[in-house]
Amino acid sequence: MHQKIYESVERFWQTSMLAALEDFIRIPALSPDFDNSWEKTGHLAFAVEQAKAWAQKQGIRGLKCEIVKDEGCTPCLLVEIEPSSADKFERSVFFYGHLDKQPENEGWDADKSPWVPVLQNGRLYGRGSVDDGYAFYSLLGAVKVMQELGFAHPRCVGLFETCEESSSRHYEAYLDKCRQRLGDIGLVIALDSTCGDYDRLWIVRSLRGMLGGVLKVQTLTEGVHSGEASGIAPSSFMVLRNLLDRLENSATGEMLPQAFKTEISDETVEENRQVAALLGDEVWSHFPFAGATQPLSRDALTCLLNRGWRPEMTVTGIDGVPKVENAGNVMRVFTAAKIGIRLPPGVDAVKASRALSQIVTENPPFQAKVSYSSTVESDGWTAPQTAPWLQKAFEESSQAFWGNAPCYFGMGASIPLLNVFSKTWPKAQFMVAGGLGPNSNAHGPNESLHIEYALKLIASIVWIVANYKE
The missing domain is CATH 3.30.70.360 (Alpha-Beta Plaits)
Incomplete structure (x- = not known):
């Protein structure tokens, strides 16, 4: 069954998702902090309209898409997908992602551009590819694959924004506005996150x-x-x-x-020690150091604690x-x-x-x-204790699609909305993951999505949502 899932995801990538992501990369949908005329240029609105149009063409049963926009605020895309059967869960699965982008930045290779998609060496290059335009298409694609393969799935909802790179300043008001339609949430899946390598499923436990x-x-x-x-x-x-x-x-x-x-607990040190033993010098060696520049520390554990907990x-x-x-x-x-x-x-x-x-x-x-x-x-975030069913699904997904056990670690960056989600849905479990791995270079030149990792991540979401429990 896992092989069928991956094959279906791969087919979805080739027939639908790749073209959609390439079209998305072509849109200079700069976040408001980097485009004072965002309402006039209309790029953010176009990115949302394009995503909505694509979703409605996928044949996802029970799908409703609606653009939500208040005056003077960036638009959001509200997604509702009805459960596949009459056996409804009390709480739904919530999808999060964003469609706004960082500015171009300098230093792109001569054969690459922020606004022109390029496929090269198993990566898709372009601004917004991994940060995190792929999330919307991946999450809806996972539901599409589940339906094609006959997996039962719970109700799935999502609120995709266009202001994340500008501190998500409009999102909480939209969340309150859509609260009744979203309902209670039992699992939050956010893909605007990182991975230590591309050889296993990485789950983020904390953010700064x-x-x-x-x-x-x-x-x-x-x-x-x-x-x-x-x-x-x-x-x-x-x-x-x-x-x-x-x-x-x-x-x-x-x-x-x-x-x-803050005080770093022994448990946190031990978790990071395991990651350090796994990655070794890869924790720091993939950064594009100039000349003979050295990292602040060559000790992997020190680097991880610096990045996640200092x-x-x-x-x-x-x-x-x-x-x-x-x-x-x-x-x-x-x-x-x-x-x-x-x-x-x-x-x-x-x-x-x-x-x-x-x-x-x-x-x-x-x-x-x-x-x-x-x-x-903005405050940092720590995940609640993982439920046994979700822990098992993480383990099974990583073994099935990568052949390795999953790894859990802290992310050095921030996703302020995770605290909002935790407070809004205190009983929710979290899957915080993503393709921001070595050389993905989000925010910088040559931003790229590692395609194979993205496909395996989508396959993992299929398996995890199909095994959803409350």
Whole structure:
């Protein structure tokens, strides 16, 4: 039976899903944070309309699709699929994914492009392929395969958004609006996640939270000759470095404030030790290091704990700095840095954000003008204890489709909505998985979907939903 499932999934990929994903890649459906004119350009609306039209052509029995949109808010696609038999479960299966995208980014290979799909070496390249346009087509495709093979399935519902890359700021209102139609949920499946390799089913047990904001330092009201001012006026960049040093040890990358940290349990360490033994140097070696650059640590366990359970900071943008080719001998007026801090699960993001603001704005060097504007405050997430039936389905799926046992680990990124789902449906189980594995490069150049892994993941969903229990 497992072989039939995989063959049906493979046929679905060739006859329907591949073309749909290629069409999706061609849409520059930038998330609102990266396209202020998103309503005028209409790309997000078109992505949702195209997904709806595709779904309605698949012949999925009991399917209803509806575009939900409030004024000024990005659209969502509400999906309802009636159960295959009269034996209805009290709680349904919920599908989550998103159809908005990150911007193009620079550095794509000459034969690839963010908006032109390319099939190469078993991967589908293009923006949104793995993050996470494939989720919508995969989840509905799994139901299609179940119906073709005669598997009974529970009621399945989904609410697919177009604002995930902009903090899902419209999603909770839509969730409340559609709450009655969605009903109670017993299993949430989200595919906007990662895998350690492509040799087994990877299930994410935890995700980090996120702080984001802009730290701005101003020391002058207009630019002045650096030969005249240096040694007298403090540079805004020097003050910015000093403030960032309050947050991070720049020699090691360790975050300093206790407000960002959590205690790591022995159970978590042991789980990560097993993953480290499995992956070894692959934990860090697949990153595109330049020249002789070394990772912060070559110890796999340390890397995993850093990524999943320790706070880490990244400066993702700088304002007030001209390009090198245009930089004269001028002391600049200001420097502003966009910073992102990943928080371990269990750390209160709102409290951590207040602490961050206080740390960087109190008593600035030389009484410089300093401001911090918070843009993101989201908590991390930890999965509830896995039910025996779901644990068994994970094991059976991984063995059947990959020939290896599944692996469980923590993801370094964030999916803020998982906390919303946990609070909305406290009895729900979770399957958080995805194709964001080595060299998939979501958000960066050459984003790609590992096709074989995606097909096996769809096959696993077929098996898991077919074995759904309450």
